[in-house]
Amino acid sequence: MAEKMELHEVEVWDGNMAASHALRQAQVDVVAAYPITPSTPIVQNYSQFLADGQVDGEFVMVESEHAAMSGCVGAAAAGGRVATATSSQGFALMSEVLYQAAGMRLPIVLCVVNRALASPLNVNGDHSDMYMGRDAGWINLCSYNPQEAYDLTLMSFKIGEDLDVRLPVMMHQDGFICSHTAQSVRALDDDSAYKFVGDYIPKNPMLDFEKPVTYGSQTEEDWHFEHKARQHNDHMNSFPVIERVFKEFKELTGREYNLVEKYHMDDAEIALVALGTTVESAILTAEELRKEGIKAGVVSLRVLRPFPFIQIAEALKGVKAVATLDRSLPGGALGMLYNEITASLYHSEHRPLVTNYIYGLGGRDMTIGHLKEVFKETKANADAGKLTVPIQQFIGLRGPKLTFY
Amino acid sequence: MELRGWDEFEIGSVLFSFNEKVENIPNVQQEDRSYSENNSFQASVAHWRVEKPIFNVDHCIDCFFCWIYCPDSSILAREKEVEKKGEKIMEQSMVGIDYVHCKGCGVCSSVCPTDPKSLLMVDEHDEEERVLANWPKKEGKEK
Numbered sequence: 001m002a003e004k005m006e007l008h009e010v011e012v013w014d015g016n017m018a019a020s021h022a023l024r025q026a027q028v029d030v031v032a033a034y035p036i037t038p039s040t041p042i043v044q045n046y047s048q049f050l051a052d053g054q055v056d057g058e059f060v061m062v063e064s065e066h067a068a069m070s071g072c073v074g075a076a077a078a079g080g081r082v083a084t085a086t087s088s089q090g091f092a093l094m095s096e097v098l099y100q101a102a103g104m105r106l107p108i109v110l111c112v113v114n115r116a117l118a119s120p121l122n123v124n125g126d127h128s129d130m131y132m133g134r135d136a137g138w139i140n141l142c143s144y145n146p147q148e149a150y151d152l153t154l155m156s157f158k159i160g161e162d163l164d165v166r167l168p169v170m171m172h173q174d175g176f177i178c179s180h181t182a183q184s185v186r187a188l189d190d191d192s193a194y195k196f197v198g199d200y201i202p203k204n205p206m207l208d209f210e211k212p213v214t215y216g217s218q219t220e221e222d223w224h225f226e227h228k229a230r231q232h233n234d235h236m237n238s239f240p241v242i243e244r245v246f247k248e249f250k251e252l253t254g255r256e257y258n259l260v261e262k263y264h265m266d267d268a269e270i271a272l273v274a275l276g277t278t279v280e281s282a283i284l285t286a287e288e289l290r291k292e293g294i295k296a297g298v299v300s301l302r303v304l305r306p307f308p309f310i311q312i313a314e315a316l317k318g319v320k321a322v323a324t325l326d327r328s329l330p331g332g333a334l335g336m337l338y339n340e341i342t343a344s345l346y347h348s349e350h351r352p353l354v355t356n357y358i359y360g361l362g363g364r365d366m367t368i369g370h371l372k373e374v375f376k377e378t379k380a381n382a383d384a385g386k387l388t389v390p391i392q393q394f395i396g397l398r399g400p401k402l403t404f405y
Numbered sequence: 406m407e408l409r410g411w412d413e414f415e416i417g418s419v420l421f422s423f424n425e426k427v428e429n430i431p432n433v434q435q436e437d438r439s440y441s442e443n444n445s446f447q448a449s450v451a452h453w454r455v456e457k458p459i460f461n462v463d464h465c466i467d468c469f470f471c472w473i474y475c476p477d478s479s480i481l482a483r484e485k486e487v488e489k490k491g492e493k494i495m496e497q498s499m500v501g502i503d504y505v506h507c508k509g510c511g512v513c514s515s516v517c518p519t520d521p522k523s524l525l526m527v528d529e530h531d532e533e534e535r536v537l538a539n540w541p542k543k544e545g546k547e548k
Binding site: 219 | 430
């Protein structure tokens with residue numbers, strides 16, 4: 001039996017260490033991993049825990065990320081609690097198996113430390129990997145800081161493993177800005193954390209020899225559609241479970257999470273929508289602008305998948321103009337947040353004006369100054385009652401001003 | 406098989422080999438197992454074959470190489486009466502091919518170590534009697 005760790009009330013952890021401790025406390029049975037920057041320390045720390053006798057599970061070093069996720073699929077199908085971590089190119093190499101894991105309804109937890117996708121090669125943070133995997137059928141949770149990385153990783157197990165959900169979960173944190181920035185983290189003690197997550201309940205495990213089961217079956221045009229529809233249905237209906245887990249976590253820790261997070265939105269006239277660490281900068285910016293009398297607010301998606309279609313429109317109810325900030329550039333299209341949020345707002349009573357800003361690719365800084373500029377342009381749209389700028393713009397980009405539509 | 410709606414089957418597109426719980430299943434022969442309709446034992450791949458294996462019991466030494474290598478468990482080994490040192494005893498022996506699940510890959514013939522081989526791949530439409538009557542002779546080691 002693994003030794004328990006005595007944690008301080010406040011630990012100084014970066015986002016990677018926070019995720020490592022969440023995996024340790026959840027008593028994961030199998031971690032199959034092929035470490036990649038900037039998520040490497042998650043599995044490196046975990047292997048140290050294992051070497052020090054603080055983890056009972058298996059740690060399997062494999063030959064690629066495709067194999068890492070395949071190992072996770074095998075272990076999860078066998079009937080164990082399973083987790084791993086990856087980023088960027090590694091995430092891309094996993095992508096085939098990500099769809100397999102979701103289709104087989106295996107509640108694997110994947111700690112994704114978001115990083116740009118090549119080419120050109122880049123190790124820094126943006127959301128290209130998150131965007132690439134968003135349709136893979138996984139639940140996607142997003143964090144801003146190490147505390148949330150810890151909290152949401154623990155909750156990922158409880159959400160994905162719920163018998164009404166039974167889907168794999170990605171827990172996103174920004175590469176370096178969150179993953180390598182040490183901050184104060186209030187962790188649960190080992191017993192409380194495990195009690196919160198609960199024992200793993202196997203469902204149709206391959207190691208049940210009394211009921212032999214085949215995973216990875218082939219279905220053609222007469223069955224495939226029904227299986228995918230069932231998966232989609234259970235994914236779309238996972239909101240109540242996610243909210244219940246958020247509520248139970250709040251009762252335990254006092255820390256509150258919502259499907260859609262709102263900051264200074266009660267009387268907001270304009271709002272920015274962003275994901276990850278940028279949300280914290282945007283909140284600071286909104287607070288500064290409020291001193292100037294600008295009623296600025298910030299909205300973020302805590303849960304990117306399932307997409308909170310109703311809740312996002314509800315959160316933006318009453319604002320005159322919205323700026324959607326995408327930290328990834330979907331090739332040949334407007335940003336994902338722009339497209340999805342605009343679709344949601346199309347059905348709202350007062351359709352606000354919506355713009356799209358692409359920012360921070362490959363780790364490019366997003367400053368308070370930049371965010372002020374976005375807020376001010378958004379305010380100009382609100383005041384004019386129409387768009388005063390093109391729909392898609394690019395923040396901090398050198399060269400001639402680039403815009404679309 | 407009855408086509409069902411999206412809400413009418415197990416999640417994860419998993420397939421169960423049996424409808425009921427089973428015990429000690431490794432010690433039950435395939436033909437005696439009550440497989441569910443979803444088990445691949447219920448499906449035939451015979452029509453995939455271009456060539457089929459023919460088994461010649463006269464040369465077989467019961468080494469079970471073919472049984473181990475067959476990817477589809479289509480080499481049938483069963484208890485049968487054999488004569489050893491003048492005594493008749495029951496022993497696991499090669500009895501033939503499961504032509505419903507054999508897809509004709511030829512691995513069994515390839516790994517067969519006897520001379521001449523005890524398993525030969527022949528045209529799917531060849532008749533077993535004709536093939537057995539024209540079985541190759543011992544080649545012997547080249548000098």
